[in-house]
Amino acid sequence: MGVFFRRRSVPKAEVINYRNGEVVDLFRILQRHYPQFMDTLKFQITSRREFERLKACDPATLTDLERAARFIYLQKLAFGGKVTGQNFGVDGRSARFNLTRLVPLLEDVHERLSGVVIENLDWLDFIARYDRSGTLFYLDPPYFGSEGNYGKTLFGRDQFAAMAERLKRLKGGFILSINDRPEIREIFSAFQHDEVGLTYSVAGGEGVPARELVIWEHQRGR
Structure with a gap:
């Protein structure tokens, strides 16, 4: 999602797709019910007891507003911002859930999502629905x-090969970012790629040098 929020030019039509339903619910609430959402967050405090209570709570029993508030609260307090296997994170400098610092960020997200279509589809279904000439x-x-980090059933290792095959038939163009592994280079060998150096870090710790691949292809016919 970092690419989506950092891009400077906004196209006439824009669609984002996220497989995690909690993230999709948060984005839809920020897009359509921003004032009510901020009211829901107003009285949250940093507390291990509250963290464990919300972590144990079944999201299906909550309203959409409560569900979105629960998600962002757990994300801000979980060590490393993990989506699954969350543990209470400790920051000795300040409260990890600080609404004063969150407000400008959430307001920017609210404005950025204006006019954007938000989907919650399997990647294959998403491509089938939106693939056409002119789409990137x-x-x-x-x-x-690390396929299991976002939920064991969401994306299996076999999906990389399926993705490479589907992208060969794409009508539009694509850009794909992924960690640089020999297996990935082999699976996506039919496409162009660039190597990118960067640093991985968790919870403000010392960064670790790493390399990623940006795999891409222009729209067919150009």
């Missing part, structure tokens, strides 16, 4: 070797 897809699958 940006794909951000889980890193190879």
Whole structure:
């Protein structure tokens, strides 16, 4: 999602797709019910007890507003911002859930989502629905070797090969970012790629040098 929020030019039509229903619910609430959402967050405090209570709560029993508030609260307090296997994170400098710091960020997200279509589809279904001449897809699958970090049933390792085959038949163009692994280079060998150096870091710790691949192809026929 970092690419979506950092892009400077906005096209006439824009669609984002996220497989995690909690993230989709949060984006839809921020897009359509921003004032009510901020009221829901107003009285939240940083507390291990509240963190564990909300973590144990079944999201299906909550309203959409409560569900979105629960998600962002757990994300801000979980160590490393993990989506699954969350544990209470400790920051000795300040409260990790600080609405004063969150307000400008959430307001920017609210404004950025204006006019954007938000989907919650399997990646294959999403491509089938929106693939046409003039479309540019940006794909951000889980890193190879870390497929289970976003939910064990969402994206299996076999999906990389299926994705490469589907992209060969794409009518539009695409950009895909992924960790640089020999297996990935082999699977996506039919396409062009660029190597990118960057640093991985978690919870403000010391960064670790890493490399990623940006795999791409222009729209067919150009």
